Amino acid sequence: MAEVRKVPFTDLHRQYSQLKQEIYDSIEAVFEASAFTAGPFVQEFEHQFAKYCNTQGAVGVSSGTSALHLALRCLGVGPGDEVIVPANTFIASAWAPIYMGANPVFVDCDEFYNLDINKVEAAITKRTCAIICVHLYGHPCDMYSLKEIGMQCGVNLIEDAAQAHGAKYHGLMVGGIAELGCFSFYPSKNLGGAGEGGAVVTQRENYAAQIRMLRNQGAPAKHQYSEIGYNYRMDGIQAAILQVKLQHLDRWNIRRRDIASRYEAKIENGRIQTPKVADSVEHAFHLYVVSVDDQAKFTNHLSNHQVSYGLHYPIPCHLQKAFTHLGNRRGDFPYSEYLAAHGVSLPIFPELTDDEIDYVIEVVNRYK
Structure with a gap:
């Protein structure tokens, strides 16, 4: 590595x-x-x-x-x-x-x-x-x-x-x-x-x-x-x-899409699912959220190799305490709950260097 x-x-x-x-x-x-x-x-x-x-x-x-x-x-x-x-x-x-x-x-x-x-x-x-x-x-x-x-x-x-x-x-x-x-x-x-x-x-x-x-x-x-x-x-x-x-927004977004394209092309790990993008859109890639087989294990792997990450979002809205009065229960929105339990956001910002991108890809691909 x-x-x-x-x-x-x-x-x-x-x-x-x-x-x-x-x-x-x-x-x-x-x-x-x-x-x-x-x-x-x-x-x-x-x-x-x-x-x-x-x-x-x-x-x-x-x-x-x-x-x-x-x-x-x-x-x-x-x-x-x-x-x-x-x-x-x-x-x-x-x-x-x-x-x-x-x-x-x-x-x-x-x-x-x-x-x-x-x-x-x-x-x-x-x-x-x-x-x-x-x-x-x-x-x-x-x-x-x-x-x-x-x-x-x-x-x-x-x-x-x-x-x-x-x-x-x-x-x-x-x-x-x-x-x-x-x-x-x-x-x-x-x-x-x-x-x-x-x-x-x-x-x-x-x-x-x-x-x-x-x-x-x-x-x-x-x-x-x-x-x-x-x-x-x-x-x-x-x-x-x-x-x-x-004045710099379009240039920054181009860089974000470039990073996302590199992740998509080079992340080759059957335990990781990269995000889908519809043909009709031009994605801004504020976040790059992958889904993984074991969120805790994967994030621990990233931390051990000094790759920072985010969780967006670990508790879906309908399960937040503030909305208890609405009567929603676990299981009501299974895909949102799945993403909360399995989603992990990888680093993606315009100033990320090529070496850092390659390192993130290497770390992700070595996850077992």
Whole structure:
């Protein structure tokens, strides 16, 4: 085996060191203008991000979680309503309905780790008012099928693209395919800030206008409050840094896909199943999640050879204590539960070196 070295799961300092001067200059510009909350830097980022996503509008907010909350508020979701959410996702996707007094209705995942289209329609009831489809790990959902189900059943569709910046479905940029698209700019995302941040993108200006008002305490104008609102504004510093990083996003995603291709081509171990990718998508590979025969044994093997890893996610949403009141039980969503017990995320970030990639592959192939 090659010389043992520590391979990080992610390394934000490598990215920062390459962009240090650009980031310093952007922060200095915010301080010189004293535009710390909302303001011109946020407006310029919104303009650039909407253009990138091919949408009519983008609204910068405080986090991906607040983006989902505002999207449901914009659609009028309320107490007694139901919102379909994948059982296999980060917990924030399921918090949003709870914040509105609605119930998340969980649906199992498919072979691509996303909502199982064949089970979505069966989960719709007369109380269903929205579907949150999560482009999990960077793989876009089957949006045409979901839009058709939504139209037939009169149900709104929201894209949770928190892990899918720059991913495409049939050539369309994710986020702008449904009525509303929600993004997170948490530091480790494909497009990450220097703290918390998020955005809602949409093709409808009336939605964008309402979300701008709601994020700003419900105020359409200073000292005027027409609705109950929130303090969900984006910081000027985050927006300025995101403008810098947005210029590099496509290049970073190309590198992520290159790493994924090398893993796919060179991992040759019958105990490891690499992720499937649909022909219709351009994967953003926020995460590279393999399934293994024995999660504990495999992760111990990685640790012994100093390869860092992640688990996304070890407890599916429907089995979290916070959702006990919904009455879900173990066995309700078997594929999500299987992935929780067998999924392991390998290192994948743009600054990963070729030697590190080869070492990860070597370590994985030596697992027995």
